[in-house]
Amino acid sequence: MQQRSEETRNHILQASQRLFSTYGYDATGVAEICQAAGVSKGAFYHHFPSKQAVFLKLLENWLEILDGGLRAISQGTQDVPHILLQMSDILTEVFQTADGQLPLFLEYWLQASRDEAIWKATIAPYQHYQEFFTALVQRGIDEGSFRAVDAHIAAQALVALAVGLLLQGLLNPRGADWSQMPRQCMQLFLDSLTPKNTGMEVV
Amino acid sequence: MQQRSEETRNHILQASQRLFSTYGYDATGVAEICQAAGVSKGAFYHHFPSKQAVFLKLLENWLEILDGGLRAISQGTQDVPHILLQMSDILTEVFQTADGQLPLFLEYWLQASRDEAIWKATIAPYQHYQEFFTALVQRGIDEGSFRAVDAHIAAQALVALAVGLLLQGLLNPRGADWSQMPRQCMQLFLDSLTPKNTGMEVV
Numbered sequence: 315m316q317q318r319s320e321e322t323r324n325h326i327l328q329a330s331q332r333l334f335s336t337y338g339y340d341a342t343g344v345a346e347i348c349q350a351a352g353v354s355k356g357a358f359y360h361h362f363p364s365k366q367a368v369f370l371k372l373l374e375n376w377l378e379i380l381d382g383g384l385r386a387i388s389q390g391t392q393d394v395p396h397i398l399l400q401m402s403d404i405l406t407e408v409f410q411t412a413d414g415q416l417p418l419f420l421e422y423w424l425q426a427s428r429d430e431a432i433w434k435a436t437i438a439p440y441q442h443y444q445e446f447f448t449a450l451v452q453r454g455i456d457e458g459s460f461r462a463v464d465a466h467i468a469a470q471a472l473v474a475l476a477v478g479l480l481l482q483g484l485l486n487p488r489g490a491d492w493s494q495m496p497r498q499c500m501q502l503f504l505d506s507l508t509p510k511n512t513g514m515e516v517v
Numbered sequence: 518m519q520q521r522s523e524e525t526r527n528h529i530l531q532a533s534q535r536l537f538s539t540y541g542y543d544a545t546g547v548a549e550i551c552q553a554a555g556v557s558k559g560a561f562y563h564h565f566p567s568k569q570a571v572f573l574k575l576l577e578n579w580l581e582i583l584d585g586g587l588r589a590i591s592q593g594t595q596d597v598p599h600i601l602l603q604m605s606d607i608l609t610e611v612f613q614t615a616d617g618q619l620p621l622f623l624e625y626w627l628q629a630s631r632d633e634a635i636w637k638a639t640i641a642p643y644q645h646y647q648e649f650f651t652a653l654v655q656r657g658i659d660e661g662s663f664r665a666v667d668a669h670i671a672a673q674a675l676v677a678l679a680v681g682l683l684l685q686g687l688l689n690p691r692g693a694d695w696s697q698m699p700r701q702c703m704q705l706f707l708d709s710l711t712p713k714n715t716g717m718e719v720v
Contacts, residue, residue: 338627340541417630423688424541424623437689444692463705470682470693471702477684478677485626486640489647490673499674502666506709 323361325351327375330368335418339369339425370435373422377439380404384446394454395504398472402500405476409483409492416484440473447472451507460507468507475503526564528554530578533571534621542572542624573638576625580642583607587649597657598707601675605703608679612686612695619687643676650675654710663710671710678706 329351333342344365348358362368387400412419426436447469454460460468479499483492532554536545547568551561565571590603615622629639650672657663663671682702686695 338543340543417627420623420627420630423684424620424627426688427620427623433688437692440685440689441692464701467698467701467705470685470698471678471705474681474685474702475674475678476681478679478681479673481626481680481684482643482673482677485629485636486643489640489644495670495673498667498670499677502670502674502709503706504709506705506707 319361322351322353322357325353326358326361326368327372330365331372331415331418334369334372334421335415338417339365339421366429366431369421369425370432372418373435388446388450393457393459394450395459395508397450398454398504399497399500402476402496405479405483405496406493408480409487412484419480419484443473444469454507461509463507472503475499522564525554525556525560528556529561529564529571530575533568534575534618537572537575537624538618538621541620542568542628569632569634572624572628573635575621576638591649591653596660596662597653598662598711600653601657601707602700602703605679605699608682608686608699609696611683612690615687622683622687646676647672657710664712666710675706678702 326347330342330347333346333350337346342365344355344358347365347368348355351358362371383404384401387397387404390397390400392400422432422436426433444466448465451460451463451465451468451472455462455465476496479496482489483495529550533545533550536549536553540549545568547558547561550568550571551558554561565574586607587604590600590607593600593603595603625635625639629636647669651668654663654666654668654671654675658665658668679699682699685692686698
């Protein structure tokens with residue numbers, strides 16, 4: 315019984331993701347979600363209080379996966395430059411698996427600009443990533459991999475670079491070799507952080 | 518008479534920008550634009566064949582201003598690192614003047630993901646900026662300001678950085694000191710391009 319309930323919940327989430335991507339958040343109603351998921355309205359409201367709750371749950375699930383990936387890499391024993399290079403490969407994975415998901419990414423930002431609850435759910439992760447990367451850059455400085463740069467600014471630039479590449483890669487999948495570009499940009503950016511006089515190269 | 522026609526056109530553009538930002542592109546119809554602009558449908562269609570034409574004209578106008586700014590700076594006699602630092606100030610200006618315009622930026626990307634004509638108008642500028650910054654980085658290499666980096670990758674990273682900062686600054690205006698951040702990130706990024714052994718600092 316619990317398994318079936320779980321299945322229903324997943325059907326709702328999957329159908330919502332498909333409809334939000336294709337028709338947009340505003341144009342998708344609970345009725346359409348129920349029809350596409352093959353569930354009753356009663357079943358829908360048993361699992362989610364509103365369409366917005368589904369929307370936010372989809373974001374939360376996606377961010378949890380991203381978070382898990384980043385944390386697993388950051389707990390490795392490599393030095394920070396290599397950790398950051400490995401993290402850049404996550405973007406490549408997103409490009410490979412995000413087929414048709416661009417509208418959904420953009421919907422979060424668009425709805426965030428119009429709705430306080432969604433704004434909080436969309437902006438909170440940014441602040442979290444900002445702190446995560448500030449700590450990681452600081453670790454790089456402490457271990458001697460990086461110059462004594464302002465870790466906060468470096469983290470801001472890292473997050474901006476990732477978001478900018480994400481947007482461009484999703485908007486224009488054939489505009490560059492996206493299987494290489496994130497790592498190449500990260501490699502270049504790392505050169506801004508490494509000490510000037512060692513001639514160190516991260517390979 | 519021509520002046521009045523020009524005024525009507527501007528009223529239509531201004532009203533459309535306001536409505537697209539507030540209610541979204543999909544939820545705004547020609548009827549609403551006419552009402553908000555105080556013009557007849559006949560006058561609207563005299564100036565624009567469709568709502569989409571107004572939408573694209575707004576984008577074109579905005580990109581023309583951006584383009585003019587970038588070109589004016591790039592024609593200066595300073596070296597490329599200083600030119601890029603000056604260009605980063607354009608982002609600060611955008612943050613100061615773009616009040617309430619974030620939804621419109623996002624609408625272009627969102628509609629681009631759904632409509633071929635808008636995709637072309639939204640993606641073409643990216644390729645143009647990509648080429649513009651590739652040429653600028655190459656000029657920096659030729660004048661001896663930069664290492665012999667891959668100019669194409671450096672340009673991609675520059676555009677991604679700018680787009681990422683734009684999105685974050687507009688989504689979260691109080692999340693950082695946006696009057697300083699673009700220049701600080703650019704300064705950091707420039708360190709990735711300057712020769713390792715000179716200890717050169719761009720001030």
